[in-house]
Every structure is written in C-alpha cells, then in structure tokens.
Amino acid sequence: MTTAPNSALDPEVLTKRFFEEFDRLTKSSDTFSKLAANRLDIQIGLTPKTVIWSLNKAKLYHFTPVVPPEQRHPVPILLIFALINRPDIFDLRPGNSFVEYLLSQGYDVYMLDWGRPGLEDAHYNFDDYVLEYMPRVVRAAQRHSGKRDFSLVGWCIGAMITTLYATMRPDDGIRNLVLLTAPLDFADKNAGPFNRWLTTEFYNVDELIRQHGNVPGSMIDYGSKMLKPVENFISSYFKLWDNLDNPAVVESYMAMNKWVTDLVDFPGGAFRQWVVEFYRENRLMEGTLKLRGEKVDLRNLRCNFLNVIADKDHIVPTCQSVTIMDKVGTRDKLLLHMRGGHIGMMVGSGANKRVWPQIDGWLKKRSV
Amino acid sequence: MTNTRNDALDPTDPVGAWRTMRDANLDAWAKGMATMVNTESFSKALGIQLDTMLAASAPMQKMVSQYMESYLAQASMPSRAEVISLAQRMTNIEMRLDDMDARLDDILFAVRALATVQSPTSVVDAPPAGDATPEPDATPESEEKSAPRRGRKAAGE
Numbered sequence: 001m002t003t004a005p006n007s008a009l010d011p012e013v014l015t016k017r018f019f020e021e022f023d024r025l026t027k028s029s030d031t032f033s034k035l036a037a038n039r040l041d042i043q044i045g046l047t048p049k050t051v052i053w054s055l056n057k058a059k060l061y062h063f064t065p066v067v068p069p070e071q072r073h074p075v076p077i078l079l080i081f082a083l084i085n086r087p088d089i090f091d092l093r094p095g096n097s098f099v100e101y102l103l104s105q106g107y108d109v110y111m112l113d114w115g116r117p118g119l120e121d122a123h124y125n126f127d128d129y130v131l132e133y134m135p136r137v138v139r140a141a142q143r144h145s146g147k148r149d150f151s152l153v154g155w156c157i158g159a160m161i162t163t164l165y166a167t168m169r170p171d172d173g174i175r176n177l178v179l180l181t182a183p184l185d186f187a188d189k190n191a192g193p194f195n196r197w198l199t200t201e202f203y204n205v206d207e208l209i210r211q212h213g214n215v216p217g218s219m220i221d222y223g224s225k226m227l228k229p230v231e232n233f234i235s236s237y238f239k240l241w242d243n244l245d246n247p248a249v250v251e252s253y254m255a256m257n258k259w260v261t262d263l264v265d266f267p268g269g270a271f272r273q274w275v276v277e278f279y280r281e282n283r284l285m286e287g288t289l290k291l292r293g294e295k296v297d298l299r300n301l302r303c304n305f306l307n308v309i310a311d312k313d314h315i316v317p318t319c320q321s322v323t324i325m326d327k328v329g330t331r332d333k334l335l336l337h338m339r340g341g342h343i344g345m346m347v348g349s350g351a352n353k354r355v356w357p358q359i360d361g362w363l364k365k366r367s368v
Numbered sequence: 369m370t371n372t373r374n375d376a377l378d379p380t381d382p383v384g385a386w387r388t389m390r391d392a393n394l395d396a397w398a399k400g401m402a403t404m405v406n407t408e409s410f411s412k413a414l415g416i417q418l419d420t421m422l423a424a425s426a427p428m429q430k431m432v433s434q435y436m437e438s439y440l441a442q443a444s445m446p447s448r449a450e451v452i453s454l455a456q457r458m459t460n461i462e463m464r465l466d467d468m469d470a471r472l473d474d475i476l477f478a479v480r481a482l483a484t485v486q487s488p489t490s491v492v493d494a495p496p497a498g499d500a501t502p503e504p505d506a507t508p509e510s511e512e513k514s515a516p517r518r519g520r521k522a523a524g525e
C-alpha cells in the first residue's frame with residue numbers, strides 16, 4: 001500500500017522555511033543590536049502641556065486643548081496617578097494616549113505629577129497627600145480653569161488618594177470621581193500575592209523605612225515583577241524577540257518599557273501607612289481610618305462615581321475594588337468590568353475602543 | 369512569518385514548532401510560578417530574606433553614617449540630617465507662599481469685583497487664566513493676575 005508524499009517532510013519546503021526564518025533572524029538581530037546599544041529611543045508623554053503650578057516636587061500640568069472653547073465640556077478633568085511610577089502612562093505615546101483621547105473629546109485636561117521624592121520627603125504619608133497637596137492642586141486647577149466643578153480620575157494608588165480626598169472634602173467642587181483599578185479593600189488576605197507578602201509578620205516594614213527612608217523604586221519594581229516572574233523575566237523577552245521584525249510591536253514595547261523602568265521611590269511614611277493601615281488593618285473599609293485625626297467615612301463620598309476594574313488585574317484583584325460600591329454615599333454610581341490587566345486595561349491595544357469611550361460616555365453626561 | 373501565532377502545529381515550520389513548544393512550556397511554568405508566589409511559605413521566605421538583608425546591612429549603615437557625620441562636622445559641612453531639615457523647611461515655606469498667593473488672588477478678585485460694581489465701564493473682568501482665547505479687550509491688569517507663576521512651558525517635555 002502506498003501513501004501520498006507528505007509535504008511536511010518535503011526537504012525543499014523545509015529548507016525554504018528555514019531560510020525564511022534565517023532571513024527574519026538577520027533582520028531581528030539588527031533591531032536587537034540597536035536595542036541593546038540603546039540606539040533606539042522613544043519619547044513618551046509627548047502631548048503639549050504647560051506647568052501651571054508646582055509645590056515641592058509636585059507639578060500640575062495643563063494640556064493644550066485641541067477643541068475650541070465653545071465646544072469644550074465645562075467641567076475639566078484632573079488626572080491623578082500613583083505615588084510610584086510616572087504619570088506619563090496617561091499620555092504614553094501619540095495614538096495610544098488617554099490624554100490625547102480626552103482632549104479630542106473636548107475636555108480640558110489637567111494632570112498631577114507627584115515628582116520623585118527625596119529623603120526630605122520620606123516622612124510624607126497619605127494624610128499629607130490627601131489633606132495638604134490635593135486641596136492645593138485642586139485650587140490651582142480651579143483657578144487656572146476658572147471653573148469650580150471638576151472631574152477627578154485616579155489610577156491605582158492615585159485612586160485611593162482621590163477616594164480619600166473626595167470623601168474628606170466633598171464640598172471642594174468634585175462633580176465626578178472615576179477610579180481605575182483602585183486598591184481599596186484588603187479584607188481578603190488570600191487575594192493576590194501582595195496581600196500575602198505584605199501582611200506576613202516577617203515583613204519588617206519599619207526597619208525597611210528606617211534604613212532606606214523611602215522604599216527604593218527598584219524594590220517596588222522587583223516586587224511587582226515577582227507577581228508574575230516567568231512572564232516578566234522570561235516570556236516578555238521571548239515575545240519581543242519573536243516580533244523584532246515588527247516595528248509597531250517594538251515601538252509599543254519600548255514605550256511601555258521606558259515607562260516601567262522609570263522608577264520612583266515610594267515615600268517612606270506613605271509606604272508604612274499603605275502596608276500597616278491599609279493592607280494589614282484595612283482601616284478604610286473597616287471605618288477606622290483617620291487622617292490628621294479626622295475620620296474617613298465613605299458615606300460622605302457624594303459625587304457621581306464610576307469605578308472601573310480590570311478582570312485580569314494581578315496587582316489589584318477585583319475584590320479589592322468592588323466592595324466600595326455599597327459603602328459610598330452617592331446614588332449615581334456605576335461599576336464597570338473591563339477586559340485587561342492593571343495597566344493594559346488603559347493602554348492596551350483595545351483601550352481606545354473599549355475602555356476610553358465608556359469613560360467618556362459616562363463623563364460626558366455628567367460634564368454639562 | 370513565524371511570529372504570527374497559530375495554535376495548530378505547522379510541520380513545515382520547524383522553528384514555529386519549536387516556538388509553540390517553548391510557549392507551551394513557558395505557560396505551564398508561569399502558572400506554576402504564579403501559584404507558588406501566592407503561597408504562605410513563599411511570603412514567609414520573602415519576608416525572612418528581606419529581614420536578613422536588613423539585619424546584615426544595619427551595622428554597616430550605622431557605621432558609615434557615624435563616620436560621615438563626624439567627617440562632615442570636621443569639614444564644617446552640613447550633615448544629611450541638616451540638609452533634609454533645610455529642605456523640609458523650604459517646602460513648608462513654599463506651602464505658605466502658595467496659600468498667600470491664592471489669598472492674594474482672592475483679594476484681587478474682590479477688589480476688581482468691587483471696582484466693577486462702583487464703575488461698571490472702567491474695569492473689565494479677567495478671563496480665566498486657562499482660557500486659550502482670552503477676551504480681546506482684556507485689560508493689562510487681568511493678564512498680570514496669573515503671569516508671575518503660571519504659563520511655564522514644561523521643561524524637557
């Protein structure tokens with residue numbers, strides 16, 4: 001009995017494929033050598049902006065509007081990012097920038113950059129950021145825009161800060177509050193590695209702060225990468241290698257890598273509070289949190305409230321974000337489940353089609 | 369192009385086959401590692417590792433700190449603690465200046481409002497500082513309102 005020749009084992013086909021791969025390898029090696037030699041650089045955070053206010057290391061930016069004043073929404077937006085990493089992630093690169101999108105939709109956009117804390121800032125904690133910095137930032141934005149009402153958008157730890165601020169100063173003109181992947185409820189000690197690592201008795205946060213002042217950005221980065229060690233230390237490089245002949249993928253990788261590796265130290269006082277009062281004692285949700293002696297009662301959060309969570313968030317598991325919905329005092333509230341990870345939800349390839357339009361749709365109705 | 373992922377194994381593409389195998393292995397490894405780092409024993413090991421590192425570095429840090437302090441004192445130079453203290457005082461002053469600036473703006477607004485009430489045609493209200501197209505007849509006073517501390521172009525942006 002005879003069988004048809006198997007094209008899969010045809011030496012000619014195999015050789016052809018091998019040479020195709022060899023050709024691709026040659027091109028990839030060229031890109032790789034440029035990458036390794038730092039000859040390929042990419043700029044992030046390129047949307048034109050102006051510094052309108054500064055205090056210590058913090059700066060408040062106003063992005064140049066692209067829509068005529070008469071077509072703009074009357075309620076400006078203030079973007080607040082985490083204390084760690086740079087806020088450039090809001091404005092990663094042209095074509096993949098949340099800021100650019102908001103401007104094109106007719107919003108007046110402000111963004112706070114917390115800056116890079118020095119040792120002189122090691123004592124700062126959430127009390128300072130929420131009650132000293134935030135009111136001044138908001139005041140500066142209000143005076144610059146000439147508008148009293150504004151929308152606050154907080155991301156990650158920035159979402160915690162904006163939540164605390166909106167709760168403690170509900171009459172400051174906050175019309176809308178948008179939280180992105182907000183870590184708020186740490187009741188479930190088995191939810192995610194961070195919760196386990198930081199709540200163990202062996203994690204000596206006091207000695208860490210005593211010795212370092214601020215927690216080094218490299219340590220935070222290492223911790224974040226250890227959440228998914230194989231993906232972060234191995235797979236991502238293989239994926240890059242596989243796509244080195246694809247300029248779009250390389251550019252996207254470099255932009256993200258530039259942001260990820262631009263490390264910022266976590267102010268010591270805030271880190272201690274983050275670990276002890278939030279992760280370990282869950283004071284915000286327990287109703288025992290006090291900032292400057294003032295009790296934080298989530299029922300005082302009365303502005304319109306949008307809570308956006310990512311279903312594949314390995315840094316902030318969804319259970320840390322959802323429970324606030326039952327605790328806030330506002331009636332206008334919406335929980336939005338989106339696809340993606342902690343950062344990828346807002347800067348991934350589908351963000352401008354899935355997430356941003358939903359946020360815009362919600363904000364638009366409440367920015368009149 | 370073998371970088372186009374396809375779950376089906378293509379026997380004519382030996383590199384692609386190797387890649388598929390590699391990814392399958394990595395995925396399995398990733399799942400195992402993700403589970404491992406989320407265990408109590410790993411958390412304990414991580415905490416102990418950090419604690420050991422801190423315990424080891426503490427005496428050295430103390431020694432260097434003491435040496436530097438005495439050296440800087442002998443060289444009549446400020447110590448780290450003194451520089452930090454100075455920087456903190458500067459920030460406090462900056463905060464007070466910011467508050468005074470805001471109060472001054474309030475006073476200016478109130479004075480202008482008062483002047484407008486008294487002689488409605490003599491003074492024109494200032495537009496918001498952030499308005500991209502200010503009123504064409506805005507007076508020089510209205511521009512002065514925000515000129516000294518606003519409008520810096522983002523350096524290095």
